[in-house]
Amino acid sequence: MRVFGSSGVRGVVNDDLTPEDATAVAQATGAVWTADGIDRAAVARDTRATGEMLVDAVASGLASVGIDVDRLGVVPTPGLQAYAERESVPGLMVTASHNPPEYNGIKLVGADGVELPRERLEAIETRLLDESVDRVPWGETGDSRRVDGAGRTYVDDLLAAVDREGIADADLTVALDPGHGAGSVTSPDFFRRLGCHVKTIHAQPDGHFPGRDPEPVADNLGDLRRFVRATDADLGVAHDGDADRAIFVDERGEFVEGDAALAALTAAAIDEGDTVVSAVNASQRLVDVAAAAGADLTLTPIGSTYIVSRIRDLQATGESVSVAGEGNGGILFPGFRIARDGAYTAARFCELLARSDGSASDVVARYDDYVNVRRDVEYDEDHQREAMLDAIERAARDSVADLDTTDGYRLDYGDGWVLARPSGTEPVVRIYAEARSADRAEDLADQLYDAVAGVRVD
Incomplete structure (x- = not known):
């Protein structure tokens, strides 16, 4: 355990x-x-x-x-x-x-x-x-x-916290994929009561997750992408198993990068002097949004526990934290509640659509300049994990990039960055990379992936 x-x-x-x-x-x-x-x-x-x-x-x-x-x-x-x-x-x-x-x-x-x-x-x-x-x-x-009735009361709270009238007036069609998880029992009702036309897929509660794996990443959302196109939906929304995350698919059936959605939602919510909290794998998109607004960006180790703790510490000193979260769809709006909430996050995205004259793809277009790559390297024993981390450290120290060791090893090259760290929940070392082109992002990921994958431990 x-x-x-x-x-x-x-x-x-x-x-x-x-x-x-x-x-x-x-x-x-x-x-x-x-x-x-x-x-x-x-x-x-x-x-x-x-x-x-x-x-x-x-x-x-x-x-x-x-x-x-x-x-x-x-x-x-x-x-x-x-x-x-x-x-x-x-x-x-x-x-x-x-x-x-x-x-x-x-x-x-x-x-x-x-x-x-x-x-x-x-x-x-x-x-x-x-x-x-x-x-x-x-x-x-x-x-x-x-x-x-805890689920019904939760939905009532959500409805009172968002622009229900504005969303209803937008006459949105939402394709919802709760992935057979806990969102299956609340999100369909929530979006219908928001006034959306709701189409559902994988919305039957089922702990074997027969339709897709619980993680709402691009590789697991092929059904939702096709479903958005088939139903002519304005937006696709996917949750993870406990529905504290929301990931989006645009009106064309294209996967919306979580970092792009986070940047769009943050840009709409922050004011000058605010603080944004994210993890050490934060996208350059978020860095740019905070800088443009005159807001501060503070980084933590990866994981909701660290982000929540940083929010509370900042609020205790009187700072205004308007948005926090990660590009995996786990976003917090502390003015509402210090909690990651997939349904609330999706409603905030619907508010963006309702206020814009364009589509979901238009909303995130200006934040779509970077390509992200993630790779996982599994290990069986703790000594293998330590050998992998040693190899990553050697590669990081030998590089010409700026090094950040807040959580793992992040190498910033100016035109892109790569981060390697052990997962806090699974026996894997995760490698994240971001750059303006897919080739550059792949090259950056390869740099640390090759260092880890080449480790051989007796």
């Missing part, structure tokens, strides 16, 4: 992550919460086949240390966060987000609806590793109750 990577606990179920592991995480979490005087928490899940089993395990773990459990059933992660904020209770989400069907995991949310900061996760991890959890006597164990 991997304990609290960049986006919570994740692993292959009954291999890296067992029901016993889930119970132990819940008990350690509950022990920290009860020490703070908390006696109630919410638990939700995405649609994964192992979700109900793990919800049972974590609910038992929480109850065993005296926590009452509100069981919300299947809702998107931002739906759990909305419930936690509304009810002032912490939450535990059983999800592996974009990972394949055999994975599952746990995300932890505070009573303010925001992911737990690193220091709280570290306190829980200490309890977990030290096995310093005291179960309560039988008469003090927590109760468990089913809560209906």
Whole structure:
């Protein structure tokens, strides 16, 4: 079991992550919460086949240390966060987000609806590793109750937070692909109530994800691209497994780069003096948008936990953080909620369409100047990972580029950049590259890919 990577606990179920592991995480979490005087928490899940089993395990773990459990059933992660904020209770989400069907995991949310900061996760991890959890006597164990309607209330909150009238007047046709995940139970209703004409594909909740893999990357969205063209839709929207991300397809059925969408949404939301928060793999598009607006851009290690922590730190000093997020579709608008929310992000994109005289392709055209490449190199053992990182470091130190080691090794060449770092959720080293041409981006990716792929470890 991997304990609290960049986006919570994740692993292959009954291999890296067992029901016993889930119970132990819940008990350690509950022990920290009860020490703070908390006696109630919410638990939700995405649609994964192992979700109900793990919800049972974590609910038992929480109850065993005296926590009452509100069981919300299947809702998107931002739906759990909305419930936690509304009810002032912490939450535990059983999800592996974009990972394949055999994975599952746990995300932890505070009573303010925001992911737990690193220091709280570290306190829980200490309890977990030290096995310093005291179960309560039988008469003090927590109760468990089913809560209906959390998804409907979440949709109501979304509708109140966007320009519903403007979107309805635009008479948009939206092709929606929730990928059989948690967005299947909320996003179709949300976009219909926004006044859109909604066409759906892969919208049946199914934890085996028969239509496509949960990660909404270009290679997995061929069906949606064809569906947009077949239905003459104005916009295609795809979610990951827990619907905290949104990726778009334009009216021609062409994949919209996540970095281009982030840049367009940021440009529409920021003012001079604002701060934008992104990860170290931020696109030059975002750098340019922030500079043009007179806003600051601050970079963090990759992962929503780091971005959320930076937002809270900046807000504590009085800074205005208008937009945050990454080019993978995980975008936050802190004025609404400090949470990645795929449905809300997609509605903000619909607002852009409603205010423009053009199409989705027109909205992102000015941010479409760069080509992105991503490659993953798998490893089996930790010593292989370390050998790969050593090889990357040697290649980085030998290069003539500007080096940033905020998270991994980012080499900036002026006309493009390449970044290599170990994933926080999977046994892979990820390589990202960006340049103004596909050939240059491929060459940059090859530079570090060849260094890693050439490693041979006994």
